[in-house]
Amino acid sequence: MNSPAATRARTAAQARTRSPWNRKNPYRATLVGNQLLSRQGSSKEVRHFEFDLGDSDISYEPGDGLGVTPINDPALINAIVTRLGVPLDHGVEGHERPLSDLLMHSYELRTPGRDLLEFAAERAGNDDLAHLAVDRAARDEWSRGRDVLDVLDLIPGTVPVAEFVSALDPLKHRTYSISSTPSVHGNHVHLTVASVRHLTAGRMRTGTCSTYLADRIGDGGAGGIFPVKNKSFRLPGDDTPIIMIGPGTGVAPFRAFLHERAARGAVGKNWLFFGDRNRGSDFLYEEELVALHGRGVLTQLDVTFSRDQSDKHYVWHRMIEHGAQLFAWLEEGAHVYVCGDALVMAADVDRALLDVVTAHGRYSAEQAREYVDALRTSKRYLRDVY
Ligand SMILES: Cc1cc2nc3c(=O)[nH]c(=O)nc-3n(C[C@H](O)[C@H](O)[C@H](O)COP(=O)(O)OP(=O)(O)OC[C@H]3O[C@@H](n4cnc5c(N)ncnc54)[C@H](O)[C@@H]3O)c2cc1C
Numbered sequence: 001m002n003s004p005a006a007t008r009a010r011t012a013a014q015a016r017t018r019s020p021w022n023r024k025n026p027y028r029a030t031l032v033g034n035q036l037l038s039r040q041g042s043s044k045e046v047r048h049f050e051f052d053l054g055d056s057d058i059s060y061e062p063g064d065g066l067g068v069t070p071i072n073d074p075a076l077i078n079a080i081v082t083r084l085g086v087p088l089d090h091g092v093e094g095h096e097r098p099l100s101d102l103l104m105h106s107y108e109l110r111t112p113g114r115d116l117l118e119f120a121a122e123r124a125g126n127d128d129l130a131h132l133a134v135d136r137a138a139r140d141e142w143s144r145g146r147d148v149l150d151v152l153d154l155i156p157g158t159v160p161v162a163e164f165v166s167a168l169d170p171l172k173h174r175t176y177s178i179s180s181t182p183s184v185h186g187n188h189v190h191l192t193v194a195s196v197r198h199l200t201a202g203r204m205r206t207g208t209c210s211t212y213l214a215d216r217i218g219d220g221g222a223g224g225i226f227p228v229k230n231k232s233f234r235l236p237g238d239d240t241p242i243i244m245i246g247p248g249t250g251v252a253p254f255r256a257f258l259h260e261r262a263a264r265g266a267v268g269k270n271w272l273f274f275g276d277r278n279r280g281s282d283f284l285y286e287e288e289l290v291a292l293h294g295r296g297v298l299t300q301l302d303v304t305f306s307r308d309q310s311d312k313h314y315v316w317h318r319m320i321e322h323g324a325q326l327f328a329w330l331e332e333g334a335h336v337y338v339c340g341d342a343l344v345m346a347a348d349v350d351r352a353l354l355d356v357v358t359a360h361g362r363y364s365a366e367q368a369r370e371y372v373d374a375l376r377t378s379k380r381y382l383r384d385v386y
Contacts, residue, residue, distance in 0.1 A: 007183050019058060019227050023173050026069045026224030027056040029189075031217045037192065042281035045195040046249060047214055048179070051225055053187045058226075062181045062256035063233035063384075066189055067173040069224035070209035071216065076149065077103045083152050084161055093162040107168035109148045110208045114139065116151055119167035123155045145200040174209035175228050177339060177384060179252035183263040189225075192252040192284065233337070233384045238266035241299075241334040243326065245349050247275035247315050250340020251284050253384060257337075258289075262297040269299040271329065275315040279305040315345070316352035327360035335380045342385035353381075 021027040033050030051066075060066070077100060081088055088100040095102055103109060114133050121129035129151075132139045148168065152159060180190035195214045196207025206215075217223045235257055236242065244254040251274055261270060272289065276282035283289075283303065292298040302322065306312040319326055330336070338349050350372075358368040375381035 007186070021056060021058060021226040023067060023069070023226060026067070026173075026226045027053075027058060028222040029053060029056065029225045030220060030222050031213075032188065032220070033190075034214065034217075034219055037284045039281040041278070043277060044282065045197065045214070046282075046284060047193050047195060049191040049193060049213055050180075050185075050188050051191075051223070053189060058189075060178055060182065060189060060227050060229075062178070062235060062260045063253055064178050064230050065175045065228035065384075066178050066191060067175055067226045067228045068191075068209055068213065069173045069226075070171070070212040072104055072107075072109050072171070072208060073206055073211065073216070074104070076109050076147065076206075080109065080149050080152065083149060084159055084164065086161055090161060092165050095165070099161065099165070102165060106171055107165065108171050108208075109168075110205075111143050111169075112146060112148055112151045113167075113169035115167040115169070116148060116164075119163065120151045120155050123159070126154065129154065145198065145205065147205060150201070171208075173224075173226075175386075177249075177252040179255040181256045181260040181263065184259045190255075192249050192255070194249050230384065232379070233382050235260060235266075236268070236335045236380075238264055239268045241269040241271070241329050241332055243271045243273075243329055243334050243336045244339075245273045245315055245319070245337065246339045247273070247345060248282075248340050249284075250338075250345070250385075253339050254337070255285055255288070258292050258297055262292065262295070269329070269334075270297060271300040271302070271334075272298055273302050273304075273315040273318050275304040275306065275313075275318070277305060277307045279303070279308055314348060316348040319349065319352040320355060323356040323360050326356050330357070330375070333380075335382065336375065338381075338383040338385060340385060346383060346385040 029051040031049060032052045033048065035048045036045065037048050038044050038046040080103060081099060086099065090099040092099050092102060117129050117133040117139065121133055132142050176191045176193060178189055179192045180188060193210050193213055195210045197211065198205055233253065242257065244257065246254045254272055258270060276284065282305065289298060289301060293301045302318045304313045304315060304318050306314055338346055354368050354372055357363060357371045358365060361368065361371060363371060372381065
């Protein structure tokens, strides 16, 4: 029973039973693939990961996410412990495990939380830190690029270890959009992840989970994962056209959608807008997407690369350029999916969609807004942005 139809029937049956694997009880899955997707010369590092689901019975569908429980970076742990001036195996009052173990598995070391800033403000007698502790927006802005060690460095003198540990936030899992489908990729689950690495204030900083996947699990190593269902981001019926807007790692669920539609022999048209910085180095899954286009699975593939010319082009420019056709697809009943950056991209795409509807539907601004709202309420305009 390994045909795509059999796999789908099994997946649907499994989906009806609740998975025993969750945030508190992750499945230890073997990492069987870790490949660089971005090419030489890219200003980014994007990787393709594959986990073997083994005997977990984890089921997923295109559109779902995967939770990953990370382990903190030993280099950061060492630097924190050095600053605290204690050995790695230092005992912590109220805990059975030594300091290094607590910092490795249990606490968030990357983004400083409110309690830590409050603790630091009190120890340092620093009103600015006290303000950050109470003002969420100011804290978010200040925290960007900073980590727990930056906060420790603002505290003069000795830092009491147990109080410091109790001011840390618990280590959270990270969610990733799944870029595979069981119909084609069997018992494996694929992720498409941008590694967070940046130099700030003279020190290299790394994203907890993205670099745990890239650098620390190691090929053949095991990591904690669990399914994150996303029932509101699903493929429509096989004959419905879909428009997918997924720049950068936002392409992940659409790779899953396209492979699933190919496996099902779905007749609905598929249109993908993809964008990134440079075509030579950042066209993620280029061969696969071009091949899917060649086979006619991907009816239309529109790509744009912001740094290949002096004036920056983004996916929303392509949407406007193809506005007449995009509106025609909407009138045919197409579903629109957006995945990727929530901060700028999703808002730009939303504006572009409104502009397309206004221009090509010959609507007033208010009518266009109603049209797009109706797409949203009828679940034909779906977003998975982060
Ligand atoms: C539903 C959902 C789906 C997602 N799907 C994907 C996906 O498919 N692929 C993917 O790659 N991610 C995806 N993400 C994002 C992912 O969950 C993580 O947030 C991301 O990998 C970063 O986590 P991290 O642990 O590596 O970094 P963290 O340890 O969480 O650190 C991130 C912090 O680093 C700082 N930072 C990052 N870059 C810079 C910079 N250049 N300069 C200064 N500071 C910086 C910011 O303060 C940021 O908050 C998704 C998120 C959600 C909610």
